[in-house]
Amino acid sequence: MIEGAQGTAYVNGDYVPLAQARVSVLDRGFLFADGVYEVAAVIDGLLVDSDSHLARLARSARELAIPLPLGLAEIEAVQKEIVRANALAEGLVYLQLTRGADVTRDFLAPMDLKPTLVLFAQPRPVAANAAVARGIAVKSMPDLRWARRDIKSVGLLAQALAKREAAAAGCQEAMLLEGEVVTEGASSTFHIVTADDVIVTRPNSNSVLPGCTSAAVAALAGEQGLAIARRAFTLAEARAAKEVFITSASTFVMPVVTIDGAPVAGGVPGPLALRLRDLYLAFARRTGR
Amino acid sequence: MIEGAQGTAYVNGDYVPLAQARVSVLDRGFLFADGVYEVAAVIDGLLVDSDSHLARLARSARELAIPLPLGLAEIEAVQKEIVRANALAEGLVYLQLTRGADVTRDFLAPMDLKPTLVLFAQPRPVAANAAVARGIAVKSMPDLRWARRDIKSVGLLAQALAKREAAAAGCQEAMLLEGEVVTEGASSTFHIVTADDVIVTRPNSNSVLPGCTSAAVAALAGEQGLAIARRAFTLAEARAAKEVFITSASTFVMPVVTIDGAPVAGGVPGPLALRLRDLYLAFARRTGR
Numbered sequence: 045m046i047e048g049a050q051g052t053a054y055v056n057g058d059y060v061p062l063a064q065a066r067v068s069v070l071d072r073g074f075l076f077a078d079g080v081y082e083v084a085a086v087i088d089g090l091l092v093d094s095d096s097h098l099a100r101l102a103r104s105a106r107e108l109a110i111p112l113p114l115g116l117a118e119i120e121a122v123q124k125e126i127v128r129a130n131a132l133a134e135g136l137v138y139l140q141l142t143r144g145a146d147v148t149r150d151f152l153a154p155m156d157l158k159p160t161l162v163l164f165a166q167p168r169p170v171a172a173n174a175a176v177a178r179g180i181a182v183k184s185m186p187d188l189r190w191a192r193r194d195i196k197s198v199g200l201l202a203q204a205l206a207k208r209e210a211a212a213a214g215c216q217e218a219m220l221l222e223g224e225v226v227t228e229g230a231s232s233t234f235h236i237v238t239a240d241d242v243i244v245t246r247p248n249s250n251s252v253l254p255g256c257t258s259a260a261v262a263a264l265a266g267e268q269g270l271a272i273a274r275r276a277f278t279l280a281e282a283r284a285a286k287e288v289f290i291t292s293a294s295t296f297v298m299p300v301v302t303i304d305g306a307p308v309a310g311g312v313p314g315p316l317a318l319r320l321r322d323l324y325l326a327f328a329r330r331t332g333r
Numbered sequence: 334m335i336e337g338a339q340g341t342a343y344v345n346g347d348y349v350p351l352a353q354a355r356v357s358v359l360d361r362g363f364l365f366a367d368g369v370y371e372v373a374a375v376i377d378g379l380l381v382d383s384d385s386h387l388a389r390l391a392r393s394a395r396e397l398a399i400p401l402p403l404g405l406a407e408i409e410a411v412q413k414e415i416v417r418a419n420a421l422a423e424g425l426v427y428l429q430l431t432r433g434a435d436v437t438r439d440f441l442a443p444m445d446l447k448p449t450l451v452l453f454a455q456p457r458p459v460a461a462n463a464a465v466a467r468g469i470a471v472k473s474m475p476d477l478r479w480a481r482r483d484i485k486s487v488g489l490l491a492q493a494l495a496k497r498e499a500a501a502a503g504c505q506e507a508m509l510l511e512g513e514v515v516t517e518g519a520s521s522t523f524h525i526v527t528a529d530d531v532i533v534t535r536p537n538s539n540s541v542l543p544g545c546t547s548a549a550v551a552a553l554a555g556e557q558g559l560a561i562a563r564r565a566f567t568l569a570e571a572r573a574a575k576e577v578f579i580t581s582a583s584t585f586v587m588p589v590v591t592i593d594g595a596p597v598a599g600g601v602p603g604p605l606a607l608r609l610r611d612l613y614l615a616f617a618r619r620t621g622r
Contacts, residue, residue: 046357048436053358066355067363068335069342069451074356075429076489077366108494138438140364147337148455149427151489151496151520162358166437188480190491199488200365200440202479205397207440231440 052129053164054122056113059129062164070145071160072153077199079142079160080104083293084123086132087171087325090332091123096256097293101141103254104196110143113159122163130165134172136294139163140198170294171325179301179313180216180290184279185209187220187227194250206230217290219303224278227251232292233258234300236277236285237316244281247274257291257324264323270316279303287314296328297321341418342453343411345402348418351453359434360449361442366488368431368449369393372582373412375421376460376614379621380412385545386582390430392543393485399432402448411452419454423461425583428452429487459583460614468590468602469505469579473568474498476509476516483539495519506579508592513567516540521581522547523589525566525574526598526605533570536563546580546613553612559605568592576603585617586610 046063053065072078082101085092098116105112114122123137144157189202206218207230218230226234228246233255236244243265248254262272282288287309288300297320299313335352342354361367371390374381387405394401403411412426433446478491495507496519507519515523517535522544525533532554537543551561571577576598577589586609588602 046359046434065358067358069354069356070335074363076493078490078493145335151493152500190479191477197490199490201367201486201488204365204367204440211441
């Protein structure tokens with residue numbers, strides 16, 4: 045019983061109070077971080093960009109050879125039931141799929157485990173996010189994560205430590221670096237806008253998570269005729285950029301106003317980031333379901 | 334309820350059937366791999382090399398700023414109660430400590446969470462291990478893990494994938510490589526014996542887990558006047574070595590007889606590895622408690 049936890053969760057077919065939702069201590073998600081997750085935003089009670097998140101869930105599971113316990117349409121039905129049961133107008137639906145629980149602990153999993161599927165709701169402002177007006181501060185630091193960051197696994201300890209280090213410096217996100225090159229944020233994709241108004245985003249690879257929101261924003265920017273370059277960029281480029289912003293399922297498009305305490309883009313949210321955020325919100329509302 | 338799971342587990346002060354032992358879905362061990370673990374071997378109903386494992390547990394927890402919910406002596410008392418309750422003559426006591434459960438999911442953890450402590454028993458032959466007589470086969474592969482391998486965290490997905498890749502090749506352990514250099518096994522420390530009978534072991538750093546069994550074996554070898562070198566070594570050196578062996582809490586000292594299908598040390602367990610295993614078993618029995 046987790047005092048203070050609110051709402052209804054889904055655990056392997058059952059809808060239960062989140063405060064009492066539990067998994068076996070033998071679950072490989074608990075013992076080995078042997079699982080994947082997705083976070084879907086909800087606006088006006090509707091799931092945002094759902095196909096993209098479900099496709100990424102299927103890809104992550106496939107990369108780890110974890111069978112999906114339900115079809116993607118059925119999973120979306122569970123997400124919608126979580127929205128309904130929690131009367132979730134705005135917030136997030138968290139979904140975690142693990143390889144399941146064995147009868148004992150062994151690195152090597154039997155092939156016939158029954159996967160564990162858990163969902164719960166997180167009510168919070170996502171469209172109406174007060175942080176947008178002031179932008180966020182980020183702290184750069186070495187990227188300590190493993191080599192398969194393209195899999196959205198629950199092995200998130202490096203990310204959690206990065207968030208803590210950022211918070212200790214008064215920042216809301218970590219800008220992770222391999223040498224001088226930016227990989228991504230602890231829970232977001234980084235983008236810069238160059239002096240000649242090109243939006244620069246690192247291409248997908250094993251080094252970064254393929255961002256659903258990043259992909260949607262790139263498509264929307266392309267529709268508007270904005271220039272986009274898919275290439276890696278350095279911390280120095282970010283510091284000198286016309287604008288810096290992040291994208292993620294929970295922050296959508298969020299302007300960055302300082303890096304390591306130094307103002308970027310004059311220390312105020314950049315106009316292109318705000319325009320892309322508006323475009324994304326309109327897309328989210330238009331396509332929500 | 335996990336059908337087939339046997340014995341008694343400890344979960345935050347309660348002793349419960351392992352099949353029914355559960356943690357909250359909000360536990361950060363489940364959501365973020367935000368936890369650490371230790372595995373203590375048991376021979377003749379006694380814990381092997383307990384001080385060393387408890388010291389490493391304390392170090393891992395300190396590195397992540399997870400407070401210990403009990404003193405180390407109290408934790409050992411719980412381990413002993415798990416041995417007693419499970420009538421564990423020979424096997425392993427698994428212990429996992431996580432940062433605990435928040436009321437919702439956020440990368441950034443509140444500072445006042447109550448840690449989660451879970452223990453359970455794993456009966457299995459450890460002193461009487463049939464694999465020793467034939468030795469094990471290992472498969473080399475790139476080390477995909479994060480940069481803080483000195484912390485014994487439950488972020489073990491890379492290790493689990495390595496074990497699966499090794500098993501698919503008919504091997505019992507993975508030999509993890511950074512470039513041509515051996516880091517360690519997926520769940521063990523690698524050692525080689527050179528042509529002039531020097532035992533070579535990689536020194537501790539952020540790149541490898543500080544092995545409790547490795548340290549004890551090195552001390553025992555030193556007492557016998559055996560030559561020891563603490564340095565990194567390459568896959569090519571391992572292939573050409575007089576002997577190769579691994580150490581871990583569950584395998585103690587285990588000879589390696591093939592690497593990537595090619596015999597090492599003539600394809601039979603090496604005499605020095607077997608001697609060190611005997612020394613370790615005598616130490617384990619002498620100091621067990």
